[in-house]
Structures are given as C-alpha cells and as structure tokens.
Amino acid sequence: MLSITLRLLISLSLVLTSFLGITAFVLDKAFQKSVKDATQDRLQGYAMALIASAEVRIDGSVYIPDILPIVRFNQSQSGLYAQVTNFKGKILWQSESSNEKVLPKPPNLKNTETLFTIDSIADGELLFNYNYGVSWDVSNRNLGYTINILESLDSYNKETKNFRQTLWLLLGGVALLLLIVQGSLMRWSLKPLRHAALEIESIESGEQSQLQSVYPKELGPLTKNINALIKSNKQHLTRYRNSSSDLAHSLKTPLALLRSASESNDPRYPLEKVVAEQVDQMKKIVDYQLQRASTSGKNPLSKPVNLFSVIHKICNSLDKVYADKKIAANLPMDEELLFFGDESDLFEMLGNVLDNAYKWADSNVQVRIESKPKQLLIHVDDDGPGIDPKLIKKVLERGIRSDERDGTGIGLAVVSEIVQAYDGDINIDKSDMGGCHIGIKLSQNH
Numbered sequence: 168m169l170s171i172t173l174r175l176l177i178s179l180s181l182v183l184t185s186f187l188g189i190t191a192f193v194l195d196k197a198f199q200k201s202v203k204d205a206t207q208d209r210l211q212g213y214a215m216a217l218i219a220s221a222e223v224r225i226d227g228s229v230y231i232p233d234i235l236p237i238v239r240f241n242q243s244q245s246g247l248y249a250q251v252t253n254f255k256g257k258i259l260w261q262s263e264s265s266n267e268k269v270l271p272k273p274p275n276l277k278n279t280e281t282l283f284t285i286d287s288i289a290d291g292e293l294l295f296n297y298n299y300g301v302s303w304d305v306s307n308r309n310l311g312y313t314i315n316i317l318e319s320l321d322s323y324n325k326e327t328k329n330f331r332q333t334l335w336l337l338l339g340g341v342a343l344l345l346l347i348v349q350g351s352l353m354r355w356s357l358k359p360l361r362h363a364a365l366e367i368e369s370i371e372s373g374e375q376s377q378l379q380s381v382y383p384k385e386l387g388p389l390t391k392n393i394n395a396l397i398k399s400n401k402q403h404l405t406r407y408r409n410s411s412s413d414l415a416h417s418l419k420t421p422l423a424l425l426r427s428a429s430e431s432n433d434p435r436y437p438l439e440k441v442v443a444e445q446v447d448q449m450k451k452i453v454d455y456q457l458q459r460a461s462t463s464g465k466n467p468l469s470k471p472v473n474l475f476s477v478i479h480k481i482c483n484s485l486d487k488v489y490a491d492k493k494i495a496a497n498l499p500m501d502e503e504l505l506f507f508g509d510e511s512d513l514f515e516m517l518g519n520v521l522d523n524a525y526k527w528a529d530s531n532v533q534v535r536i537e538s539k540p541k542q543l544l545i546h547v548d549d550d551g552p553g554i555d556p557k558l559i560k561k562v563l564e565r566g567i568r569s570d571e572r573d574g575t576g577i578g579l580a581v582v583s584e585i586v587q588a589y590d591g592d593i594n595i596d597k598s599d600m601g602g603c604h605i606g607i608k609l610s611q612n613h
C-alpha cells in the first residue's frame with residue numbers, strides 16, 4: 168500500500184498539473200484572442216490609410232498612389248496584401264505585393280460595415296482577411312466599395328509559438344518549484360506522524376512505555392487514546408499476573424489442609440468433610456481470582472453502554488430470583504445515560520451490588536445515577552438491616568484473599584476491584600431508607 172506521503176504527493180501533483188494545464192490553456196486562448204484583436208485593429212488602420220490615400224474618379228474608378236506610406240504594400244511576397252472592389256465585385260485596385268496572388272473575392276458591405284475572417288488562397292496560404300465597406304458620393308451618385316486588407320498568418324503563428332514556448336517554460340519552472348515546496352511542506356507537516364511511528368517502535372522494543380512527545384492538536388485525541396490503550400493493556404496484564412500470583416498463594420492453605428487431613432486419622436476431622444469444605448473454598452477462590460483477571464477496566468475504544476438498559480435487565484432477573492420477597496425496584500434515572508467502559512464489567516459490578524441489595528432488602532431497592540464532567544456516580548439503597556460497620560472495611564479491603572473473608576462472600580470485593588480498574592471509589596454507609604447505601608464513583612473519559 169502506498170504511503171501517506173506518496174499518496175499526498177501524487178494527488179497534489181495531479182491537482183497541480185491539472186490547474187497549470189487549465190491555466191496554460193486559458194492563457195493561450197487569451198493570448199490568441201489578444202493577437203487577433205490587435206491584428207484586426209492594425210488591418211483596420213491600414214484600411215483607413217488606404218481610404219485616406221484614395222481618390223474616386225467620375226467614372227467610379229479608384230486611384231491610389233503607387234508609393235504608399237505602408238512599405239509592405241509595395242513589396243512582393245511581403246505577406247501584406249490589399250485590394251479595392253466595387254459593389255459588383257470588380258477589382259479596381261491591388262497592391263504591388265499581391266500581383267502574384269489570387270486573392271479571395273471580397274463581399275459587398277454597407278458603409279462602415281466590417282468583416283474579419285481567416286481564409287486560405289489558392290496556394291494554401293492562410294490569411295487574416297479584413298473587409299471594410301465605404302461609400303463615396305460621385306456626381307450625385309453614391310458608389311459603394313470594399314477595402315480588402317489581407318495579412319499572412321506567419322507572423323501570428325510565430326508569435327503564438329514563441330508565447331507557448333515561453334509559457335510552458337515558465338509554468339514548468341513554477342510547477343517544479345511548487346513541487347519542491349510542496350514536498351518540503353508535506354515532509355514538515357507529516358513529521359509528527361513519522362515521529363509518532365518512531366515512538367511506537369520504541370514502545371514495541373521496550374525503550375519507552377508510552378508516547379511522550381507533544382503533538383499537534385489534530386493528533387492529540389489519537390495519541391491520548393493510544394497511551395490510554397497502552398495503559399489499559401498494561402493494567403489488564405498486571406491484573407492477570409497478580410491474580411495468578413494471588414490464586415497460587417490462596418490455594419496453598421486449602422491444599423495444605425487437604426494434605427494434612429489425608430495423613431491424619433483424627434476422627435474429629437473426617438476426610439470427606441475436609442475435602443468437601445476445602446473444594447468449596449477453592450472454587451470460591453478460583454471464581455474470585457478469575458473475575459479479577461477478566462476485568463477489562465478503562466478502555467478508550469470501548470463502545471458506550473446504556474446504563475438504564477443494563478440495570479433494567481439485572482433487576483428483571485433478580486425479580487425472578489427473589490420473587491418470594493416481592494422487592495419493589497425504584498429506578499429514578501435518565502434513560503439516555505451512558506457508561507464508557509466494558510459491558511461485562513458493568514454487568515458484573517452492578518449485578519453484585521444489586522444482588523446484595525435484593526438479598527438483604529425487606530421490600531424496596533432504589534438505584535440513582537448522577538452524571539458529572541468525567542465522572543459517573545451510582546447510588547444503590549435498600550431498606551434492609553445494612554452491613555455491620557466493622558465489616559465494611561474488611562469486605563472492601565484491597566488484596567484480601569477469599570479464604571480470609573469469614574463468610575462475607577466475594578461479591579463486594581469483586582465490585583471493589585472493578586471500581587479500582589476504572590480509577591473510581593466505592594463507599595458503604597447507612598441508607599436513608601434504613602438499610603445499606605453503596606455509592607460508586609467511576610472516572611469517565613467522555
């Protein structure tokens with residue numbers, strides 16, 4: 168695939184070439200028109216000079232002196248020819264320069280009427296053909312004549328050719344200069360992208376941990392999201408490693424108890440009972456550590472999730488699970504609020520919190536959501552007995568192992584892990600409804 172620089176260079180070169188081509192075409196046409204207009208004006212001047220020199224006799228013939236002030240009329244093959252015809256088309260006078268030429272027959276024109284064309288003669292020579300109608304009063308007669316001035320296109324063609332050569336030479340030079348300037352500007356403009364690519368290579372090789380340079384504002388969101396993604400992946404990897412380490416550490420005690428029970432004949436601790444207890448404990452430990460490891464955490468590329476939809480689904484499921492309690496769930500919230508994070512994290516976090524609320528509530532559960540700049544606040548209240556203040560710190564304590572929770576369960580600890588992954592906080596206190604209040608504050612990048 169072509170590089171961005173080459174793509175830009177090719178596209179801009181095509182635009183530049185098209186623009187200069189159109190410019191050259193327009194200038195060439197304008198120059199041709201200008202030369203033709205100048206030629207017409209010049210030939211008109213020659214016609215006026217002939218009219219000024221002419222004398223009309225009584226018989227209608229025209230006398231023009233042999234020596235004319237316009238020298239080319241007196242020179243053979245000069246490329247400038249003239250003739251005068253009457254209204255019948257009869258040639259009354261021709262310049263010496265046209266003696267060996269068969270000139271086209273001029274039209275009959277009214278007084279001051281003009282006609283300017285390009286015609287060819289018998290020998291194939293192309294000529295500018297200017298015709299001017301004039302009338303003279305002779306012996307109470309009004310006689311009409313046509314003054315016909317013709318000039319070879321050789322001078323026009325030579326002038327046009329020289330102009331085109333000069334035009335293309337100048338435009339070619341300008342095009343080359345613009346391409347050089349354009350290439351330099353593109354190289355300068357794309358320098359941040361090249362630098363970002365080098366920094367990413369350094370990150371891949373382990374030389375640096377994130378994009379560190381200051382980039383133009385157009386690249387700001389991109390570099391910010393790349394750094395956030397790198398951070399998210401590192402945090403995810405760290406959670407996997409920590410969970411693996413914690414899992415190995417947490418399983419030591421149950422395994423040690425199983426070994427001890429297998430080697431002991433103490434009737435107070437029958438092997439079947441110890442195995443059942445420790446297997447159940449190990450299952451809880453594994454479930455907890457797997458949940459910790461699978462937490463996605465903040466990800467700048469996550470698709471936003473509708474909060475109301477998730478909470479509504481969870482409450483519908485819990486209504487069925489705790490149908491015998493007939494819990495009334497109150498959800499006073501904006502149905503358009505969004506959570507910018509992983510949907511499975513949200514389900515796990517709210518599922519545990521709401522399950523705890525349904526489990527201990529007498530009859531009512533309330534969920535409120537507040538959206539603030541770069542923050543999302545979630546409040547869950549119930550009207551149950553609440554949590555013993557002495558246990559609050561313990562169930563949320565970071566790093567505590569499952570086997571040390573004294574039957575408090577892993578739900579709220581999992582919630583705490585997820586909240587921490589989103590740079591948030593969780594607090595538990597007494598609810599205005601008389602039961603437990605769980606407040607969750609999450610950091611949002613949007």
